[in-house]
Amino acid sequence: MHNTKTSIKIQILIATILLTLGHSSGIDIPLLGPTPLVTDIIIFADQRLAVVLPIIQNFKSIITSDPFNVTATWTGRDVCAYRGFYCESPPDNQSATAVASIDFNGFRLAAPTLDGFLDRLPDLALFHANSNDFGGAISAGAASLPYLYELDVSNNRLSGPFPEAVLGMSGLVFLDLRFNALSGAVPPQLFGRGLDALFINNYLLATRLPDNPGPTSIVYLTLSNNRIFGPIPRSISRTFSNVSEILLLNNLLSGCLPYEIGFLTEAAVIDLGGNRLTGPMGWSVGCLRSLEVLNLAGNQLYGQVPERGFGREEELHSGIPGAALGRGVRGVFRVAKVLPVHVDVRAYPVPPAAALCGLRL
Numbered sequence: 001m002h003n004t005k006t007s008i009k010i011q012i013l014i015a016t017i018l019l020t021l022g023h024s025s026g027i028d029i030p031l032l033g034p035t036p037l038v039t040d041i042i043i044f045a046d047q048r049l050a051v052v053l054p055i056i057q058n059f060k061s062i063i064t065s066d067p068f069n070v071t072a073t074w075t076g077r078d079v080c081a082y083r084g085f086y087c088e089s090p091p092d093n094q095s096a097t098a099v100a101s102i103d104f105n106g107f108r109l110a111a112p113t114l115d116g117f118l119d120r121l122p123d124l125a126l127f128h129a130n131s132n133d134f135g136g137a138i139s140a141g142a143a144s145l146p147y148l149y150e151l152d153v154s155n156n157r158l159s160g161p162f163p164e165a166v167l168g169m170s171g172l173v174f175l176d177l178r179f180n181a182l183s184g185a186v187p188p189q190l191f192g193r194g195l196d197a198l199f200i201n202n203y204l205l206a207t208r209l210p211d212n213p214g215p216t217s218i219v220y221l222t223l224s225n226n227r228i229f230g231p232i233p234r235s236i237s238r239t240f241s242n243v244s245e246i247l248l249l250n251n252l253l254s255g256c257l258p259y260e261i262g263f264l265t266e267a268a269v270i271d272l273g274g275n276r277l278t279g280p281m282g283w284s285v286g287c288l289r290s291l292e293v294l295n296l297a298g299n300q301l302y303g304q305v306p307e308r309g310f311g312r313e314e315e316l317h318s319g320i321p322g323a324a325l326g327r328g329v330r331g332v333f334r335v336a337k338v339l340p341v342h343v344d345v346r347a348y349p350v351p352p353a354a355a356l357c358g359l360r361l
Contacts, residue, residue, distance in 0.1 A: 065110035098123035143168025231255030237263035262287035274298040
């Protein structure tokens with residue numbers, strides 16, 4: 001920090017000498033603006049903060065609505081004191097200070113774009129900006145942010161196709177794009193990007209579930225309230241072997257429940273309600289050893305609930321013969337408790353799941 005201050009003072013001294021020599025020798029030295037007074041000189045705690053100050057101020061200038069007067073704190077040289085900005089030492093230099101995290105959640109700021117802001121904060125690790133009014137798209141330049149691992153821009157006005165920049169964020173583990181005006185298909189390679197949490201519900205997404213994109217690390221997956229169509233791939237147990245919560249309610253999924261659904265043994269919450277699934281419920285559902293909540297309502301499934309896997313502490317809504325639940329879910333990690341089980345007792349042979357849960361096809 002001492003070296004940075006010395007450098008700034010030397011630059012000012014040189015400029016002063018040049019101006020003095022220019023006036024005494026008759027040389028006309030053009031000025032970009034009025035000569036700064038010594039009292040106007042800005043001393044930064046770190047050069048990294050000097051770099052991002054004009055970026056932040058430029059973003060402030062395009063904000064069109066600030067109901068909580070957040071940007072009133074975005075003044076002066078102490079960027080780390082700005083509301084919503086948090087500073088830490090970056091991984092490449094533990095003695096440096098940089099803007100590492102931004103939390104605009106619930107600020108209700110409005111701006112036509114995040115372009116020129118999000119993508120130009122080189123040390124950013126977390127960007128949380130849900131429940132604002134940011135438009136436009138995520139710039140391709142955001143893919144080059146080396147430390148970014150959490151991106152939450154849910155409940156904004158982002159538009160256009162799926163932001164390809166996300167595919168280039170090598171360290172990303174948390175992605176939340178819910179409740180925007182994005183549309184089109186999600187690239188299948190997204191599921192193999194090392195994400196732990198992926199939320200893309202209420203997205204106008206019209207695509208199929210990827211068939212065998214390879215194993216993923218996803219623990220929390222929400223794709224509800226879209227237009228996902230086609231069958232549930234049989235590869236689901238390999239693709240999402242680590243999943244704890246998988247929400248696919250209110251889509252256009254069709255066909256039968258695949259046998260392999262029973263091998264999602266880490267899943268505590270499975271919500272497939274409000275789709276077009278048909279056929280028997282399937283005995284392999286009884287293999288879901290970690291299951292706490294299962295919603296199959298609003299489909300055309302039939303049969304008996306397997307005898308294993310549903311104790312007193314679990315919640316089940318099979319939807320048989322088909323009373324639709326049909327609710328959207330906005331919670332981040334937990335799904336709302338569902339209705340008590342209602343099962344059609346029509347004869348349907350259910351193999352002893354306890355004996356067959358180890359069988360994989």
